[in-house]
Amino acid sequence: MKAVCWMGTGTMKTQTVPDPVLLNPHDAIVRITRTAICGSDLHLYDGFIPTMESGDIVGHEFMGIVEEVGPEVKNLQRGDRVVVPFTIACGNCLFCKKQLWSACDNTNPNAHLMEAAYGYSGSALFGYSHMMGGYAGGQAQYARVPFANVGPLKIENDLPDEKVLFLSDILPTGYMAAENAQIEEGDTVAVWGCGPVGQFTIASAFMLGAARVIAIDRLPERLALARKIGAITVDYSQDEADVLTAIKDLTGGTGPDSCIDAVGLEAHSTELQGIYDKVKTSVMLEQDRPIALRQAIQALRKGGTLSIPGVYGGLIDKVPFGAAFGKGITMKMGQTHMHRYMKPLLGRIEKGEIDPTYIISHRITLDEVPDMYKVWRDKQQNVTKIVIDPWAEKKAA
Amino acid sequence: MSEPLMEKPNAEANPTASTAGIVMDNRYLPPPQDGDGKIWVRTSALIQRSPEELYELWHDVESAPKWQEQIAQVTRTGEMTSHWVMRSGDSSIEWNSMILADEPGRRITWRSISGESNNAGEVIFEPAPGGRGTIVIVLQEFRLGKMAALWETMVGRNPKQAVIENLRHFKALAESGEIPRTQGQPHGDRGFVGGLKQSVYGEKIATPPGDSRIAS
Numbered sequence: 001m002k003a004v005c006w007m008g009t010g011t012m013k014t015q016t017v018p019d020p021v022l023l024n025p026h027d028a029i030v031r032i033t034r035t036a037i038c039g040s041d042l043h044l045y046d047g048f049i050p051t052m053e054s055g056d057i058v059g060h061e062f063m064g065i066v067e068e069v070g071p072e073v074k075n076l077q078r079g080d081r082v083v084v085p086f087t088i089a090c091g092n093c094l095f096c097k098k099q100l101w102s103a104c105d106n107t108n109p110n111a112h113l114m115e116a117a118y119g120y121s122g123s124a125l126f127g128y129s130h131m132m133g134g135y136a137g138g139q140a141q142y143a144r145v146p147f148a149n150v151g152p153l154k155i156e157n158d159l160p161d162e163k164v165l166f167l168s169d170i171l172p173t174g175y176m177a178a179e180n181a182q183i184e185e186g187d188t189v190a191v192w193g194c195g196p197v198g199q200f201t202i203a204s205a206f207m208l209g210a211a212r213v214i215a216i217d218r219l220p221e222r223l224a225l226a227r228k229i230g231a232i233t234v235d236y237s238q239d240e241a242d243v244l245t246a247i248k249d250l251t252g253g254t255g256p257d258s259c260i261d262a263v264g265l266e267a268h269s270t271e272l273q274g275i276y277d278k279v280k281t282s283v284m285l286e287q288d289r290p291i292a293l294r295q296a297i298q299a300l301r302k303g304g305t306l307s308i309p310g311v312y313g314g315l316i317d318k319v320p321f322g323a324a325f326g327k328g329i330t331m332k333m334g335q336t337h338m339h340r341y342m343k344p345l346l347g348r349i350e351k352g353e354i355d356p357t358y359i360i361s362h363r364i365t366l367d368e369v370p371d372m373y374k375v376w377r378d379k380q381q382n383v384t385k386i387v388i389d390p391w392a393e394k395k396a397a
Numbered sequence: 398m399s400e401p402l403m404e405k406p407n408a409e410a411n412p413t414a415s416t417a418g419i420v421m422d423n424r425y426l427p428p429p430q431d432g433d434g435k436i437w438v439r440t441s442a443l444i445q446r447s448p449e450e451l452y453e454l455w456h457d458v459e460s461a462p463k464w465q466e467q468i469a470q471v472t473r474t475g476e477m478t479s480h481w482v483m484r485s486g487d488s489s490i491e492w493n494s495m496i497l498a499d500e501p502g503r504r505i506t507w508r509s510i511s512g513e514s515n516n517a518g519e520v521i522f523e524p525a526p527g528g529r530g531t532i533v534i535v536l537q538e539f540r541l542g543k544m545a546a547l548w549e550t551m552v553g554r555n556p557k558q559a560v561i562e563n564l565r566h567f568k569a570l571a572e573s574g575e576i577p578r579t580q581g582q583p584h585g586d587r588g589f590v591g592g593l594k595q596s597v598y599g600e601k602i603a604t605p606p607g608d609s610r611i612a613s
Contacts, residue, residue, distance in 0.1 A: 005585030017583040024575045025609040053594045055585035072574060072609050090573035094445055094529060106569040109577045110598055112558065124577065130598050136582045144582055147573070 002390065003057045003140035004369045009047030012370040017057065020136065020144035025072035028148030030084060034161040035062035035138045037369070037376055037386045038169060039195045040311050044128065045373050048265060049313055051113060051131040059139025060086035060126040061168040063161060073148045082152035084145050085338035086169040088124045088135065091150035102335035107147060108133045122335060139369060141390045153342045162387060163349055166356040172341035174200025177309035178208050180332035181258035185209040188251055190299060192292040193262035194222035196385050197309055199359050201262050202231050207353065214250055216243055218268070221382040225359060247299045255301030263292035264310025277317070290316040297324050308333035359385040365392040409526050419534060436539050438557040442568040445530040448522035449502040454571060454611060455520055456505060463608045464566040464576065466559055478510070490514060515540035535564050554602055570607050578604040
């Protein structure tokens with residue numbers, strides 16, 4: 001089959017590799033019909049996530065048709081149409097039983113690597129480094145899906161793939177970000193980052209009762225999408241713009257009830273602290289660039305909630321913890337507990353409450369993926385979301 | 398004498414003297430230190446099965462190859478004795494082991510009695526506080542020397558990490574009916590560095606096969 005492989009920092013290649021086979025009794029093989037590139041895939045591309053190996057098949061947002069199931073998979077059969085969550089969960093450990101699916105104990109074969117870095121290992125992810133399990137990902141024509149008895153969501157309607165594909169990661173991730181923000185009816189919410197997760201965070205904040213959403217980014221195409229769903233946008237790259245001032249101006253000097261960092265570890269900034277982090281990360285004195293995080297803490301109202309869906313991997317510097325303590329804020333974060341949200345969000349899509357396709361800007365083939373990583377990283381061609389048809393030969397329609 | 402704290406509605410009795418030496422008179426005891434040619438490893442796992450079921454699984458020594466890394470075969474040779482074969486590539490080591498203490502549903506201790514490995518161990522099955530499963534504690538001791546060094550070279554994992562990984566496999570199998578694996582999945586060319594990383598991450602050690610009949 002064809003698959004997109006990470007071949008080192010800045011190098012993705014579409015290669016021909018063997019087809020996956022069933023390896024464990026709860027496995028399924030899925031013929032992938034649609035897949036996508038995630039913003040977090042850029043952290044792999046840019047070399048920010050350790051324990052990648054050359055030849056790793058990347059991609060963790062995918063759906064398709066069940067081709068084959070292992071002997072212990074009773075809930076699926078060949079021909080079923082499924083969306084696959086990017087986190088892999090066993091369904092039986094203490095954490096799965098508590099619905100903390102992304103904290104599953106039993107799916108990471110390399111748990112010892114994550115234990116060394118984080119104290120304990122969370123669930124494994126598809127296509128996202130060996131510390132996170134080393135599972136082959138979904139920017140490919142087929143994937144092996146472990147614990148297919150627990151994860152995949154069966155799609156039993158005739159909605160097109162594109163409408164349900166984002167149930168694999170970014171829609172639940174945006175939704176959990178808004179839920180973690182503990183939004184109450186009438187709240188004002190500020191969201192840093194208007195990429196795909198930021199978009200669905202804004203949408204979910206409204207769905208959960210926010211009265212006003214302030215969206216912060218620098219890219220006109222993303223800011224336009226945010227305005228399209230009702231947010232007030234702040235372009236931090238404008239000469240006179242100061243995000244903290246803007247947020248104070250828009251909240252009567254009080255600050256938002258919730259701030260959401262949907263940017264994560266590769267934040268960009270035009271300011272001096274941005275340069276500080278860039279220098280420190282480039283000489284390995286710091287691993288992540290927490291610019292959005294610092295701003296969000298600073299901007300948040302007293303007693304407010306900070307929610308962090310943006311990915312952080314390692315150590316960060318100069319976090320204003322005094323401000324966090326002084327204002328008595330609450331912080332909630334982490335990988336999405338996918339299995340909690342997929343079904344309810346499918347319901348919202350079926351009822352027409354949200355149509356997630358509004359973020360898609362590019363539809364491509366597997367062969368075009370390596371070049372598109374560069375476009376995606378450099379934010380060329382007004383890119384907002386890239387969807388892949390892994391079977392299209394030429395440019396997909 | 399009056400108690401200083403009377404209101405603790407969910408408190409449970411503390412372990413009196415956990416035999417793996419974790420708690421004594423309500424004080425935590427750190428694991429034994431390596432020395433005198435011995436290395437020690439103590440590790441624990443919280444497993445969502447009953448102590449009785451987990452005891453049965455562990456006690457069935459002939460099924461050890463299903464969840465212990467590089468254990469090729471275990472044969473019962475008597476009521477309390479068994480013969481163990483560990484294999485890595487073309488080489489193997491063999492030893493005989495004997496159960497010293499056998500308390501159903503609670504505790505097993507063993508030691509090697511002859512052969513090419515000098516080890517002893519203990520496993521405890523304790524109900525977790527709050528009814529949240531079973532805490533399994535393993536304390537294992539290896540006598541260093543030529544054998545242990547040979548073991549490590551052969552096995553490609555240091556023996557301490559092997560004990561930790563084996564308990565992890567035991568838990569995964571007992572809870573989910575399989576041991577997570579990636580060996581055998583497709584990938585592109587690893588190159589020299591990729592192959593090196595696989596060794597460093599322990600990915601070249603065969604994941605034991607598991608057995609789904611063991612799941613609840």
